[in-house]
Amino acid sequence: MNTLPRWSVKTGFTLFAGAVAALLCTLCATVFMVATHYLAGEYLTDEVTAAGDRVASQLEMRGHVQDPLPQDQIRYIQVVSPQGKVAAATRVLRGRPPMAPPIPEKEKKITTSVVCGKVFPRHECDLVVAQQVYLDGQRWTVYSAAPVVPAMVDPRLAGVVLGGMVLLPTSVIVYLSRRIAARTLRPVNVIRFELDEVNATCPGRRVPIPPGHDEIHDLAESINHTLGRLQTALEQQCRFASDASHDLRSPLTAMRVEVEDALGAPQLTSVNAVGSAVLRGLDRLEGIVSDLLTITRLDADVPGPCDQVDLAELVTTEMYGRPRRTKTIECRLRGGVLVLGDRLRLARLLVNLLDNAERHADTAITIRVYHHPDTDGDRRPAFGAAVLEVLDDGAGITPDQRELVFQRFARLDASRRKDPGGTGLGLPIARQIAEMTGGTLTIQDSPCGARFVLCLPLAPGVTPAD
Helix, strand or coil, X not given: CCCCCCCCHHHHHHHHHHHHHHHHHHHHHHHHXXXXXXXXXXXXXXXXXXXXXXXXXXHHHHCCCCCCECCCCCCEEEEECCCCCEEEEEHHHCCCCCCCCCCCCCCCCEEEEEEECCCCCXXXXXXXXXXXXXXXXXXXXXXXXXXXXXXXXXXXXXXXHHHHHHHHHHHHHHHHHHHHHHHHHHHHHHXXXXXXXXXXXXXXXXXXXXXXXXXXXXXXXXXXXXXXXXXXXXXXXXXXXXXXXXXXXXXXXXXXXXXXXXXXXHHHCCHHHHHHHHHHHHHHHHHHHHHHHHHHHHHCCCCCCCEEEEHHHHHHHHHXXXXXXXXXXXXXXXXXXXXXXXXXXXXXXXXXXXXXXXXXXXXXXXXXXXXXXXCCCCCCCCCCCEEEEEEECCCCCCHHHCCHHHCCCCCCHHHHHHCCCCCCCHHHHHHHHHHHCCCEEEEECCCCCCEXXXXXXXXXXXXXXX
16 A cells, blocks of 8 residues: 655655755755864964964074963963973963973974863863974973864854755745746646546647747647547547448348338238348448458557568459459559568458449459559659559549548449449548558549559569569
8 A cells, every 4th residue: 555645746846856955055054064163173273383383483583482471362372391391381371281291202393282171271172282492402392272173063153054054045945946846837737627628529629838848838739739639530430430320220221121011011022022132231231340340450550460462463363263243354464563561451452442443334444563663654653662553444533532432431422323232431441451551542543434553662672573
């Protein structure tokens, strides 16, 4: 079970910014305090050394110093003789023993140490700087000392640093982060509200596009593009359902009429006549259902096998297994035109084109397979490399209706007169198969009749045979 708090993006962003700001400010404050403590210690060492150096210079120049020694900011100064006795000291140290042990012979001229207690007040630690001075070959020692900079920070200073470098910047950053997050996410809330209002009754609504060219602007544009595609798909689905219902209702109505007439007047109707009428309706229903299943599989974009298909061989095979022909078919096939695709789907495409040509041709159908560009001098389409054409000598299709015939359930008046039992799905299925194979299916100009042109890419590395 997930027990983590579910924060909004604004709250999460604000908390993250505040935590990072507090961490960085605390780190900066710590570095500041450490650096201040270090610099203060260096400054104190320089001051103590300078005070002792002044006394050492007087001792070297005059050979003696006054007692008690004058004091300024440095209160603790002693001059120790070679015998280890205090020869002179500031007033607060008069009568006190040396503040530090003697310096060993091998030590450098100036040494520093920290001494706690002894000659200094109780619980006080002082920085002691010892300097060696040589007079007449004897070593004198000048001690100067001052209380060390405390490691513990003064509460007032800590309060000022904490408030000035941690609390104040963190509060400002948290406030600004929340304002920026709220302003940034305001278009997102508007987009979400609009998306909640989009439904099947108002598919044309779109989300507002915020100004600027940031990611939210791009997101809004992508959402509108998606909504446009969904609206188109919804309209196509509604139109498809309406057309399918209409086409399914027609054979069902015809069969119902035949059965009702037979039941109403059994003495005037034979079983064979009723059976024949019902079978015709069932054949049409079976054709519609079969086409609908094919379209469903194609819409699912399920990839089929990728075979190497010879278009000339495919046409020959389909023509051999085709039932008796009512029209003359002329085949002008060029061998070796190979494409990659699903053989069964390409065969279905060819059968649909041939069925359409037989319905509309007057006397003859021509099938052509060639490689583009060909050598026969004809003008070829500029797209695709493997071309299959199916031509008929019928009435043809006007240019303004050439795209209409590829819409599902769309049937021209001439088609309904010649074949009332058609489904209006053959050509849409053929075009969808062509596009899924990477090609195109279009209707081109022709001297007479309709000329369907299928263009597919040639299989890689294949050179068509002559």
